[in-house]
Amino acid sequence: MSDIVIIGAGVIGLSAALRLQQAGHSVTIVAKDFPTPYESANKRALINYSSQWAGAHNRWILPTNPAEQREHGFSLTTYRHMEATMAKFPEAGITFMKGIEYFDVAPAVHGDLTEEQALGLGLEEFKRLGKQDFPDDKVTYGYEYKTWCLNPMIYCSFLLRQFHILGGKILSMELRDVNEAFLVKSLPGVQVVVNCSGIGFNDTAVFPTRGQTCLVSNPSAITYTRQYADGTWSFCIPRNFHGGTIIGGTKEPDNWDSEPSAETRARLLSNAAANYPTLVADGPLQPLGDIVGRRPTRRGGIRLEREEIPAGDIKGLQDDAARSIVHAYGLGGRGYELSWGVAEEVMELVKQRVSSRL
Ligand SMILES: Cc1cc2nc3c(=O)[nH]c(=O)nc-3n(C[C@H](O)[C@H](O)[C@H](O)COP(=O)(O)OP(=O)(O)OC[C@H]3O[C@@H](n4cnc5c(N)ncnc54)[C@H](O)[C@@H]3O)c2cc1C
Numbered sequence: 001m002s003d004i005v006i007i008g009a010g011v012i013g014l015s016a017a018l019r020l021q022q023a024g025h026s027v028t029i030v031a032k033d034f035p036t037p038y039e040s041a042n043k044r045a046l047i048n049y050s051s052q053w054a055g056a057h058n059r060w061i062l063p064t065n066p067a068e069q070r071e072h073g074f075s076l077t078t079y080r081h082m083e084a085t086m087a088k089f090p091e092a093g094i095t096f097m098k099g100i101e102y103f104d105v106a107p108a109v110h111g112d113l114t115e116e117q118a119l120g121l122g123l124e125e126f127k128r129l130g131k132q133d134f135p136d137d138k139v140t141y142g143y144e145y146k147t148w149c150l151n152p153m154i155y156c157s158f159l160l161r162q163f164h165i166l167g168g169k170i171l172s173m174e175l176r177d178v179n180e181a182f183l184v185k186s187l188p189g190v191q192v193v194v195n196c197s198g199i200g201f202n203d204t205a206v207f208p209t210r211g212q213t214c215l216v217s218n219p220s221a222i223t224y225t226r227q228y229a230d231g232t233w234s235f236c237i238p239r240n241f242h243g244g245t246i247i248g249g250t251k252e253p254d255n256w257d258s259e260p261s262a263e264t265r266a267r268l269l270s271n272a273a274a275n276y277p278t279l280v281a282d283g284p285l286q287p288l289g290d291i292v293g294r295r296p297t298r299r300g301g302i303r304l305e306r307e308e309i310p311a312g313d314i315k316g317l318q319d320d321a322a323r324s325i326v327h328a329y330g331l332g333g334r335g336y337e338l339s340w341g342v343a344e345e346v347m348e349l350v351k352q353r354v355s356s357r358l
Contacts, residue, residue: 003027003354005181006194009034009170010051011152011339012328013196014159019343020194020350021166028169028187035156038215038243043292047258050198051156053211053293055237055246056336057149057223058082059099060123062110067301071334074341076122081340082148093154095240098125098222099147102134102275104229106141113143135275139226149223150336151239177201179314182323189319192353194326194346198296200303206330208294210255212264213248217286220245224276234271236279244288245279247272251333253297260290298330304342306349324353 004020006013009031017027033049036042046052058079063069086094106112118126129142164170175181178201181193199206219238226234237246247268269287273280309323317323326349328342 004192005190008196011335015339015343016346017163019347023347030171032174035153035160038153050296053291054152056152057237058147058337064109074338077341092158093151093241096148100144100224102139102226103141104138149238151241151243154241183316192324196328200329205299207254209297210252211293212250213246213291214265215244215288217244220279226275234275236276260292295333297332302330303327
């Protein structure tokens, strides 16, 4: 019998599920979409399954306020977890490498970061770059650090496999309402549901941030990012384990267009060739396919809290005990980067409600 149901098999649901299992809980994942090999995934049918379409790399967002400070803590927890996972399970799809960032306009805060300050923020192998390292003279600031990239569907499939091996149960279904998770006949007596649905249920603060990228077959040993003066981006994320390289990308709030634009693809590829010459040292970029995904973004930030449902509020339950929902959604463009910090927080929120069998 499961004591926890998790809605969602994206990176957040899978990470939270594993963390809860480690704490001794018996967990069932209920989800509409599950990790699917990139090559055979139906791009339209899975467009809202954000984890399927991520890069994915860790780009440090240096904190400037308490909310960012909390997220920075989550990203440091994730970084350490990725290091440990890569060492123990080389097949998990994670690679550590150099990350390089270029800025046409230096950030208002941390725009003059020293190596000592970077170390204090937990960044390893941080180094400021000089003019001679920049791709052109519009770049005014830049640095490098050690970071991780992963091949998303290799990684998510790995997490799902771990979950299954540890005795986790999986139910493939679409729910119409979050409370429906308490009413599934094959899962009687569940007291806590963890909502890792990406977008939540009827949350009006949630909106998609469209991302168009292009997968190329050219390899890269470094992950790069450039932020242009007009706020647009160029990035390159190696998908090791023979997965090619992601060339990105757009960040378009509230754009629901599911079709890739040929003009955007041409701009992304030409920017990448100009910014990262080592990518094209052995020949031009070789596109394999366009990707359009939706980052589950939320005004006000991630929803990470427990909601108590009073006894009698859920119609159709066999008993009249109160129930709890732990919400963990609205990760926007940072789901992978923050995943293990969020999973840790989910575990704490659950722990205050139900004790495990350990
Ligand atoms: C182009 C692109 C590039 C990105 N790059 C990065 C990156 O480099 N680094 C990074 O950290 N992040 C990146 N992201 C963001 C990242 O992909 C998301 O933040 C992350 O995948 C969110 O994970 P999630 O588990 O919350 O949601 P999702 O992956 O969307 O998973 C939601 C799960 O809930 C299930 N579900 C939803 N509704 C229901 C329902 N009603 N009934 C049953 N099941 C339901 C779905 O089937 C799915 O299993 C990128 C995203 C895009 C689109």
